[in-house]
Amino acid sequence: MGLPTRKERETLPVSKLPTEINELQDAVLLGDFANGSPEWHSLRNEPGAVGGSDIAAIAGLSTWESAITKWAKKTGQIPDEVQPNMSMKLGTKLEAPILELFADEHPELEIYETGTWANKMYDWARANLDGLYKDADGNWGIIEVKFSRDYWTQVPQSYRAQVLWYMKVFGIRRAKLVALAGSSYMEFDIEWDEFEANTLWDAALRFRQACLDLKMPDWDGSNSTLETIRALSPNIEDGEADLDELGVHYFNAVNDAEKANKLLTDLKARVIKAMEGKKRGIIYGEHLLSLRSRAGGAPYLHHEKGK
Numbered sequence: 001m002g003l004p005t006r007k008e009r010e011t012l013p014v015s016k017l018p019t020e021i022n023e024l025q026d027a028v029l030l031g032d033f034a035n036g037s038p039e040w041h042s043l044r045n046e047p048g049a050v051g052g053s054d055i056a057a058i059a060g061l062s063t064w065e066s067a068i069t070k071w072a073k074k075t076g077q078i079p080d081e082v083q084p085n086m087s088m089k090l091g092t093k094l095e096a097p098i099l100e101l102f103a104d105e106h107p108e109l110e111i112y113e114t115g116t117w118a119n120k121m122y123d124w125a126r127a128n129l130d131g132l133y134k135d136a137d138g139n140w141g142i143i144e145v146k147f148s149r150d151y152w153t154q155v156p157q158s159y160r161a162q163v164l165w166y167m168k169v170f171g172i173r174r175a176k177l178v179a180l181a182g183s184s185y186m187e188f189d190i191e192w193d194e195f196e197a198n199t200l201w202d203a204a205l206r207f208r209q210a211c212l213d214l215k216m217p218d219w220d221g222s223n224s225t226l227e228t229i230r231a232l233s234p235n236i237e238d239g240e241a242d243l244d245e246l247g248v249h250y251f252n253a254v255n256d257a258e259k260a261n262k263l264l265t266d267l268k269a270r271v272i273k274a275m276e277g278k279k280r281g282i283i284y285g286e287h288l289l290s291l292r293s294r295a296g297g298a299p300y301l302h303h304e305k306g307k
Helices: 038-044 052-058 067-074 086-105 157-170 194-213 223-232 244-275
Strands: 027-031 110-113 116-119 126-128 131-134 140-148 175-181 184-189 280-283 286-292 300-303
Touching (some): 027 038, 052 194, 086 140, 086 175, 116 157, 126 157, 140 157, 157 194, 244 300
Antiparallel strands (some): 110 131, 116 126, 280 286
């Protein structure tokens, strides 16, 4: 049985992947389970399994979750529960319409929904795709769908890592990230990078072993890790802990932070004054700082993370 053509499925721009396709290049289909179902959770929580939604945190690219937090969840030490905010709810609700819009924009492609896959050689490496496409030459590609309240000028690092992970699991070297970002429809071709993908793979291997050995990953200085350690700490009881050198490092950091915060506050004031109400701050030809306000209030200074 051949794959249906786009013309044959005009009334349904996104089709289910035919059941006979249970292997695709380097990956094998584990099942097509609804998000949140017991089967879906079982695959997701399997000891040592690593999926696309894990890799950004594992590699230190997530702004929300650290490798230590992910490790604590994967090893069952803290609940793997997230109370969805409005952006997350919108992302879930809009995933199918965005995928259908992509299909409408690309009548030359066959677009498919699919399920959860594993790499054939390393079955702990998982991929839960939003979609797959096939072009006129028979080449397969990966589709990842995202929703963001913010307008993008480039793909966020965490999302690029997720797509590269899927490409690595499948052995597929074509991928498109489709997004509704800041009320704008966007498409990005994700270019394969062997070194980058192998770096993610090596990080996943170390993380997997840390889960199997119940050995915490390296400290990373993130707020996510701090909150996880607080959750893992025992109830307070009477007694003393000898901190010595660690305690000295802590107080040195407190003093350094107080000095740095004072300097930063001073420089914020100087920069805002120097900008004289201009929206963009240019540093040697590059736009790195912006003046923003909330509900028409007094301006504050914004800079992109990592700049």
